[in-house]
Structures are given as C-alpha cells and as structure tokens.
Amino acid sequence: MGSRDLFARIDTPAVVIDVAQAERNIRRFQDYADAHGLKLRPHIKTHKLPFLAKAQIAAGAIGITCQKIGEAEVMADAGLTDILITYNILGAAKVLRLAALARRCKLAVVADNSAVVDGLSAVFAQEPAPLEVLVECDTGAGRCGVQNAEEVVALARRIAAAPGLTFGGLMTYPPMRDEAKVDTWLSQAQQALSAAGLPCPRVSSGGTPNMWRAHDITSATEHRAGTYIYNDRSLIKAGVAKPEDCALSVLATVVSRPTETRAIIDAGTKTLTSDLLGLSGYGHVVEAPEARIVGLSEEHGTLDLSATDWRPEVGDRLRIIPNHACVVSNMVDSVWLLQNGTVTQESVAARGKIT
Amino acid sequence: MGSRDLFARIDTPAVVIDVAQAERNIRRFQDYADAHGLKLRPHIKTHKLPFLAKAQIAAGAIGITCQKIGEAEVMADAGLTDILITYNILGAAKVLRLAALARRCKLAVVADNSAVVDGLSAVFAQEPAPLEVLVECDTGAGRCGVQNAEEVVALARRIAAAPGLTFGGLMTYPPMRDEAKVDTWLSQAQQALSAAGLPCPRVSSGGTPNMWRAHDITSATEHRAGTYIYNDRSLIKAGVAKPEDCALSVLATVVSRPTETRAIIDAGTKTLTSDLLGLSGYGHVVEAPEARIVGLSEEHGTLDLSATDWRPEVGDRLRIIPNHACVVSNMVDSVWLLQNGTVTQESVAARGKIT
Numbered sequence: 001m002g003s004r005d006l007f008a009r010i011d012t013p014a015v016v017i018d019v020a021q022a023e024r025n026i027r028r029f030q031d032y033a034d035a036h037g038l039k040l041r042p043h044i045k046t047h048k049l050p051f052l053a054k055a056q057i058a059a060g061a062i063g064i065t066c067q068k069i070g071e072a073e074v075m076a077d078a079g080l081t082d083i084l085i086t087y088n089i090l091g092a093a094k095v096l097r098l099a100a101l102a103r104r105c106k107l108a109v110v111a112d113n114s115a116v117v118d119g120l121s122a123v124f125a126q127e128p129a130p131l132e133v134l135v136e137c138d139t140g141a142g143r144c145g146v147q148n149a150e151e152v153v154a155l156a157r158r159i160a161a162a163p164g165l166t167f168g169g170l171m172t173y174p175p176m177r178d179e180a181k182v183d184t185w186l187s188q189a190q191q192a193l194s195a196a197g198l199p200c201p202r203v204s205s206g207g208t209p210n211m212w213r214a215h216d217i218t219s220a221t222e223h224r225a226g227t228y229i230y231n232d233r234s235l236i237k238a239g240v241a242k243p244e245d246c247a248l249s250v251l252a253t254v255v256s257r258p259t260e261t262r263a264i265i266d267a268g269t270k271t272l273t274s275d276l277l278g279l280s281g282y283g284h285v286v287e288a289p290e291a292r293i294v295g296l297s298e299e300h301g302t303l304d305l306s307a308t309d310w311r312p313e314v315g316d317r318l319r320i321i322p323n324h325a326c327v328v329s330n331m332v333d334s335v336w337l338l339q340n341g342t343v344t345q346e347s348v349a350a351r352g353k354i355t
Numbered sequence: 356m357g358s359r360d361l362f363a364r365i366d367t368p369a370v371v372i373d374v375a376q377a378e379r380n381i382r383r384f385q386d387y388a389d390a391h392g393l394k395l396r397p398h399i400k401t402h403k404l405p406f407l408a409k410a411q412i413a414a415g416a417i418g419i420t421c422q423k424i425g426e427a428e429v430m431a432d433a434g435l436t437d438i439l440i441t442y443n444i445l446g447a448a449k450v451l452r453l454a455a456l457a458r459r460c461k462l463a464v465v466a467d468n469s470a471v472v473d474g475l476s477a478v479f480a481q482e483p484a485p486l487e488v489l490v491e492c493d494t495g496a497g498r499c500g501v502q503n504a505e506e507v508v509a510l511a512r513r514i515a516a517a518p519g520l521t522f523g524g525l526m527t528y529p530p531m532r533d534e535a536k537v538d539t540w541l542s543q544a545q546q547a548l549s550a551a552g553l554p555c556p557r558v559s560s561g562g563t564p565n566m567w568r569a570h571d572i573t574s575a576t577e578h579r580a581g582t583y584i585y586n587d588r589s590l591i592k593a594g595v596a597k598p599e600d601c602a603l604s605v606l607a608t609v610v611s612r613p614t615e616t617r618a619i620i621d622a623g624t625k626t627l628t629s630d631l632l633g634l635s636g637y638g639h640v641v642e643a644p645e646a647r648i649v650g651l652s653e654e655h656g657t658l659d660l661s662a663t664d665w666r667p668e669v670g671d672r673l674r675i676i677p678n679h680a681c682v683v684s685n686m687v688d689s690v691w692l693l694q695n696g697t698v699t700q701e702s703v704a705a706r707g708k709i710t
Contacts, residue, residue, distance in 0.1 A: 091670070112613065327625075
C-alpha cells in the first residue's frame with residue numbers, strides 16, 4: 001500500500017513520522033560522531049518519544065539530553081538510564097523531583113550561577129550519591145551561561161566544594177557557524193580550570209544546524225543534537241537537509257478555495273506553530289513547493305498559490321514540512337507513525353512537560 | 356493571603372487565571388451586548404474550560420462557539436447545549452462525529468463551498484433532525500468565505516435544497532476596524548437572499564479587538580468574541596484593555612542573570628508561544644513593563660533590562676501578560692485558578708483538540 005493510501009486513513013490535521021527516515025537520520029549522524037570520536041547525546045525535545053530515544057541509544061548514543069525534569073521523568077520511566085538536563089534547576093519542588101530521579105538513573109545537570117548550585121547542594125547533601133553538575137557557558141549565543149573563564153573557575157570551585165555535588169565539566173549551546181570562536185572560549189576555560197587544579201571530565205556542545213562541523217569544536221567531548229532526527233524547513237534553509245531527509249510532516253486538508261489563488265488548510269498555529277526561525281512563511285508544501293503559506297491563525301493556514309500552477313480542490317490533502325519540527329511535536333497528544341507499510345498512533349509521552 | 360503568597364505555592368512556568376477578573380470581563384461585554392440587543396455567543400477557544408463556558412451562559416450568552424468538533428464534544432460532555440462550529444467540516448470521519456454530537460445538543464455549522472454542503476447532507480439525510488448550516492462570508496479578512504452576494508445565494512440555495520440540512524443564515528469573521536464595509540457586505544447579501552426567497556434567520560459576526568463597535572454591524576444578530584474573557588497584550592495594544600483587565604498571566608521564574616542587563620526566565624515558546632500579532636517582543640512583564648522580552652526558545656525567555664532599573668535576582672518570580680491569550684491556553688494541560696483566596700489546578704479539558 002502506498003503512503004498516500006495509508007494517509008487516507010488518518011484524520012487531519014495530523015503529525016506524521018516516517019520512522020525509516022528518522023532511523024536513517026539517526027544512523028547518518030551517529031556514523032559522523034563515531035568517525036570523529038565524538039560522543040553523541042541526542043536531545044529528546046525534538047521527538048519526545050521514548051521509542052526513538054531508545055533507537056538513538058541502540059545506534060550508539062551514550063545517553064540523552066532533556067530540558068525539563070518532566071521530560072527526564074518520562075524517559076526514565078521508559079528505561080533510559082543516562083540523562084543530562086541542560087537547565088538551571090531552581091526551587092525546592094524541582095530539586096526534590098531531581099533527587100528522586102537521580103536515585104533511578106545516571107543524572108547530570110548544569111548551573112550558571114551560585115543560587116542554582118546552593119539549591120542543588122541543600123538537597124543532594126542528604127542523598128546517597130552526589131549529583132554531577134556542569135557549568136553552562138555562554139560562548140556567544142547570548143542565552144544562559146557564565147561569561148568568561150574566570151567565572152567558570154569560580155563556579156566550578158563552588159560546585160566542587162558543595163556537599164552532595166561533583167563538578168562534571170562544561171556545557172554550552174553554541175552560536176551557529178562560529179566553531180573557532182567557541183573552541184577558543186572552551187579551551188581557555190579548560191586551561192583556567194587546569195591551572196586551578198580542577199579536572200574537567202567532559203565538555204558538552206550541541207546544535208543541529210552546525211552538526212556536520214561539530215568536530216571543529218575540538219575541545220568538546222560530546223555533542224547534543226535534537227532536530228537532526230526529523231530535520232525541518234529551517235535545516236533545509238541552513239543547507240544541512242533536503243526535503244526528502246525530513247521525517248516529520250504535517251498532513252493537512254484543503255477546506256476552502258475562496259479565490260483562484262487562495263487555499264485554506266486545516267493546519268494553523270495549533271499544529272504548525274508561529275515559529276518562523278528567520279524564514280518567510282510557515283512551512284514547505286511538499287506537493288507544491290512554490291505555494292506559500294502566508295498566514296496562520298489557530299485552526300487555518302492561508303496558502304497563496306499565485307506563484308504556482310497547482311490548484312488543489314476542497315478535500316485534497318497535502319503534506320507540510322514545518323519550519324521547526326521540535327515545537328510541532330509539542331502541539332499534539334499523539335503522532336502517526338508510518339512504518340513497515342502501516343500507520344499507527346503513538347502518544348507523545350513527553351509532550352507539554354513544562355516543569 | 357495575598358496573591359504573591361499564593362503564587363509561591365505554584366511551580367513555574369504556570370498559566371494563572373484570575374477568575375474574578377474573568378467574571379468581570381464576561382459581565383462587562385454581556386452588559387454591552389444586552390444594551391445593544393445583540394446576542395452573544397462566546398468563542399471558547401480562548402479558555403477551553405467548561406466552567407468558564409457555563410459562566411458565560413449564566414451571564415446571558417445564548418450559546419457558545421467552537422472551532423473544532425473535538426472542542427464541541429468536550430463542551431457537550433460538560434452540559435453545554437447550544438453550539439456553533441465556525442468551520443468547514445469535511446470528511447466522513449468528522450461528519451459522523453458531527454451527527455453523533457447533533458443528537459445531544461443544538462448544533463450549527465458553517466460552509467463556504469459545495470463540497471462541504473454535499474458531505475454534510477450525505478450523512479444528515481439519514482439523521483432524525485436536520486443540521487443548521489450558515490454560509491461563511493469573506494467580508495474582507497481574507498480567510499475562508501464566499502466572495503460576494505451572488506455566491507451567498509447560490510450556496511444558500513444548495514443548503515436549503517440539500518436533504519438533512521437547513522439554511523441558517525450568514526457567518527463572518529470580519530476584518531477589524533472596518534464595520535461600515537462589513538455591514539454593507541452583509542446587508543447586500545441579505546437583500547439578495549430576500550430577493551431569492553431565502554429567509555436569513557441569523558447573521559453571526561465576531562472578534563474581540565472590534566467588540567465595542569460590534570453594534571455598528573447593524574445587520575448582525577449575534578456576536579462571537581473569544582479573547583475578551585481574558586484579554587491580552589494584543590488587546591492592550593489595540594486599546595480595548597488595560598493590563599489590570601487581563602485575567603490570564605504566565606508566572607515565570609528568573610533562572611539566570613548572565614549579564615547586568617540580561618535575565619533568562621523559564622517561560623519560552625512552550626508556554627508563551629511565538630505569536631507576535633504584530634507586536635514587538637513576546638509579552639508584557641507586569642513587574643517591569645519597560646523590561647523587553649526580546650527572544651524565546653522553547654524553554655527560555657530572554658529579557659533585555661537596558662530600558663529599566665529593575666534588576667531581578669535568580670529565583671525571583673514575575674508575571675507576564677502574553678501577546679495572545681488563546682494560544683497560551685492551548686499549551687498547558689492545566690491552568691491555576693486564583694479565586695476566593697486560594698489557587699487550584701484545573702485541567703484544560705478542550706486543549707489540543709485539533710480535529
């Protein structure tokens with residue numbers, strides 16, 4: 001049965017995952033990491049699905065990355081055993097959950113300030129095993145992270161001295177296409193740590209747009225990539241994926257054809273989201289790449305057909321590669337898995353885990 | 356207990372609803388509608404909460420509006436009895452659900468093309484009672500809708516002749532601040548229907564930014580507004596609400612202070628969404644309106660403090676009025692209700708209903 005016939009059994013809008021393509025994407029980047037002696041720690045935020053996290057481990061990843069405790073809890077429930085949470089964990093409610101989680105898997109977190117370190121230590125000082133804490137470094141992306149090697153050393157020292165914690169190394173979410181600068185930043189931090197007598201067991205970098213240059217950050221020991229498993233329109237634009245490499249698409253139906261060059265589809269921000277990531281328009285229409293998704297409201301997508309001869313009818317279906325795959329996974333309670341000639345529904349177990 | 360103490364019991368990020376404020380917003384617009392002899396049919400997409408839909412009915416609304424069958428099913432389950440679904444319903448799976456729903460509440464839908472009408476008729480011809488169908492009109496907003504009075508008459512005729520359907524009138528989601536043009540459009544359509552011998556029992560208009568001018572669309576018999584129950588930053592910008600009128604806010608924690616003028620909070624697109632609605636920045640910070648939310652990633656919000664003296668510390672909490680309240684309701688499994696001096700968690704029963 002062709003995929004078009006299979007799709008006919010799915011009500012729209014729907015998020016469809018081509019599992020074989022996801023597996024090819026996993027394999028391809030794992031091979032790259034292996035070839036460069038780089039450990040791979042995939043970020044599960046993209047799929048939020050335990051079975052794909054397990055596929056990443058089976059392919060050779062050393063563990064997974066989560067952004068939230070709630071995501072990590074779901075993954076630990078499913079049997080994942082080595083988790084890095086790349087987030088400043090603050091507040092008694094969260095740190096107590098973290099302690100419960102640390103008792104059942106190998107866990108590490110990050111910190112970029114002393115309030116986080118002190119809050120973790122207050123709880124983990126009473127725990128049977130210490131918690132590994134990496135120092136998050138702002139190597140140019142301008143989000144979280146300490147600002148220079150001096151701050152790295154000061155915070156690493158505080159972690160190393162804190163009851164219940166061990167200093168695990170450095171973590172950064174780097175700016176894209178700036179590998180040399182990031183490498184210099186991290187190398188200087190490592191030298192400063194070494195001079196201070198603080199061993200730095202691992203250096204964790206990340207990102208998908210930059211993934212084929214991950215080995216240029218020579219100081220990194222592991223790489224966290226998320227979106228590579230699905231790819232999306234932002235990665236097509238970035239030149240690291242082609243439409244046929246994309247494993248996640250949104251299946252939509254044309255519900256209205258008000259004018260010759262306007263088509264309205266049943267996918268709006270509730271499936272595609274408003275994420276632009278610097279792009280123009282809200283997705284790539286597989287059936288007609290020249291059709292532009294010019295506007296979204298919550299349940300409607302507006303297509304401008306003036307640049308294409310494609311004239312879909314009401315009821316026709318189309319597939320859209322979204323600008324940003326990760327946020328689409330978070331919009332739906334379940335996705336449809338296309339694999340082995342069938343389609344099945346799969347709950348997005350780690351969806352909506354905001355704490 | 357002050358609301359600040361109550362908030363301390365809530366883990367962040369969290370969506371908080373000030374129920375008394377929501378009730379004031381309901382009352383204020385219901386009073387306006389009553390004063391102008393306009394029926395009010397609130398759109399539940401904003402809150403997705405049955406108890407607030409019931410509060411709207413108790414205040415005088417004649418029924419509710421939903422965009423999706425899944426939302427209407429949740430509301431009917433909760434006891435709501437009069438529902439308009441303002442969407443082209445297509446495909447056997449959906450129309451069969453619609454038929455089941457029509458057996459347990461007063462239901463109406465819209466159509467802007469003959470494929471939708473024929474699909475509805477094919478199922479409802481076998482049902483015990485006919486389905487009311489309104490013709491959706493594009494009065495200038497450029498989304499769905501027939502384009503002129505001639506198309507209105509042709510489609511109304513098709514509905515009236517279709518087994519299992521009755522023609523219910525006209526529906527439009529109008530362009531904002533263009534009441535005279537919308538009124539002319541609808542009046543001409545009504546005249547054409549009258550000339551064709553087709554009675555037009557109701558004319559349904561909608562929108563919140565334009566809600567205080569709803570009576571200027573003199574041909575409308577009912578008005579559908581959604582966001583007015585919560586208000587949001589887009590409505591503050593539109594001049595129809597003040598920050599203190601906003602009943603929904605996002606409670607967030609400062610998790611990082613990497614530089615003097617940068618603060619990172621734990622609310623990103625997974626709570627605030629990327630919706631800009633023409634605004635600059637991603638929300639209004641109640642504690643410091645001059646602080647600008649300049650960027651969001653999925654779990655981080657980046658605040659630029661350079662225009663304010665406010666210097667929050669790591670662990671401090673703040674409240675954000677989002678650009679667009681409706682989409683925020685859709686991001687979370689539950690909201691926190693602040694009422695009668697307590698906070699309680701409430702499931703967002705109609706969240707994520709995309710079909």
